Amino acid sequence: MRILVSVSPGEVRTALLRGDRLDEAWIERPARPDGVGDLHRARVTALAPAMAGAFLVLTGGETGFLPESEASATRQPIARSVQEGLVLPVRVTRAPQGGKGARLTARLTPAEQARAAAAPPGNAPLLLARGPDAALRLARAHPAAELVTDGAGLAARLRGTYSPRPVFDEAVEAEFDALASPEVPLPGGGRILIHPTPALTALDVDAGSAAGARDPEAQRRVNEAAVAEAARQIRLRQLAGPILLDLAGMTAKRRAALAEPLAQALAPDRLARLLGLGPLGLFEILRQRIHPPLHEVLAGPLTPGLAALRQAVREAASRPSRRLALVAAPAVLAALETFPGALGEASEAIGQLLQLRPDPARPWSHWTIEEAPHGG
Known part of the structure; x- marks a missing residue:
């Protein structure tokens, strides 16, 4: 390993x-x-008994939610555990999602409690320590x-x-490049199509040429491969929440026979749980969300911009004397210019300033690293 x-x-x-x-x-x-594992000194801004929790303001004004089950070791009603205005140390247990703030816990380890106690005095929200990467x-x-x-x-x-x-x-x-694609080829033919939505993620198995094959076992083999690969992709991409897996063809009885292989494939993932085969013939999986899924991390023009910087550093290493320019869509360059530190790190690694040249005709993914003319 x-x-x-x-x-x-x-x-x-x-x-x-x-x-x-x-x-x-x-x-x-x-x-x-993403903030997971961060230790904060936070202030209670509102109790939410109907939601069995409380809202807290964190460093920088962000809001987090403290469930009453995480407010104290005794797990009593939230109004008995905290009051509005109370300042207390908390740890982030789940990254923000869908416009909702981070999930918090006040049930800290002795080491975390000691770190919070050693913090500078005051009632203002304060980031005490970053979580592990x-x-x-x-x-x-x-x-x-x-x-x-x-x-x-x-x-x-x-x-x-x-x-x-x-x-x-x-x-x-x-393999990392492939994680940005919604299509996963299967060994022996066929593919899995991954469709994230705000409410759930759908995984659709396309048998490809096996769908019309004369071999009656061809479709079964595709689905067996899909079950194993689906579990792997769920883990690699950190998919979370409700996940539906639609196999290719097969009767309900034959699909049910793949429930145990799917459960075994999911078993190493402590966050995932197979709920069963639903009435529509779809396998229903629930995976706990902690970190943001990769499709959220990779969304937007910043991702191709950072890929371009990575390539620029490699090209500079192979030919240090070249002056380089990044030619890309304006949105990609704007994302890099507003992202803290990235362009400075790239210029330091290259040994000189990387020129940025906008090309409005280009899509986000069609950036190029070109040799810049001297004096340009």
Whole structure:
């Protein structure tokens, strides 16, 4: 088992590999962390007995929700645990979602309580400590795994092995690129189409050529492969909430026979639970949300912009004397210019300022790194 951590301007990508197989994938933007695990001093702004909880204001004015089950060890009604205006230390247990604030807990470890007690005095909301990033979480969960990173500072912090070359090879890069696509090819033919919506995520299995094959077992083999791959994609993409899996064809009885293989495929994922086969013939899965799903992280023009910076750094390393320009859609360049630190990190890694050239005719994904003329 290996943990590979790729550090690039504005972004850290972390892969957990079992052998050569990608088992977990994380994409983080340190300038805008998801906040999970952060320790705050927060102030109660409103009790919500009908919702069995209270709203608290965090550092920067963000709002979080404290369920009454997390307000105290005795789990008493929220009005007996906290009062409006009360200041108390809390930890973020779930990232914000769908316009709702972060989920909080006041049930802290002794170490967290000690850190909160050592904070500067005052009643203003205060960020006391950042939560662990993906690399640290994986290192703690798999202490025997080798950790290799191309970020010197991160290698020192995590006591990992530093690599002067990019730690992601072409295969890992391709797998991370594929996580941005809604289509997952299946071995032997067929595919899974992934459709996230605000309410749920639908996974649709397309049998492809097997749908019309004369071999009656061809469709079964596609669905068996789809069951295993669906469980893997749910974990890799951090899909959360209600998830519906629609297999290709098959009678209800034959679909039901795949319930046990699906449950076994989901078993290593402690956040996922198979609810069963619903009346419409769809497998119903519920997965707890903690971190944002990858499709939320990757949405918008910032993602192609950060990919372009990563490529610019690589091209500069291969030919240090070149002056480089990023040609991209205005929205991509605007996203980079408003994202803290990314352009500065890229220019530092390149050794000179990266020129930005807007091209309104380009879609977001069609950026290029070009050689800039001297004096341009």
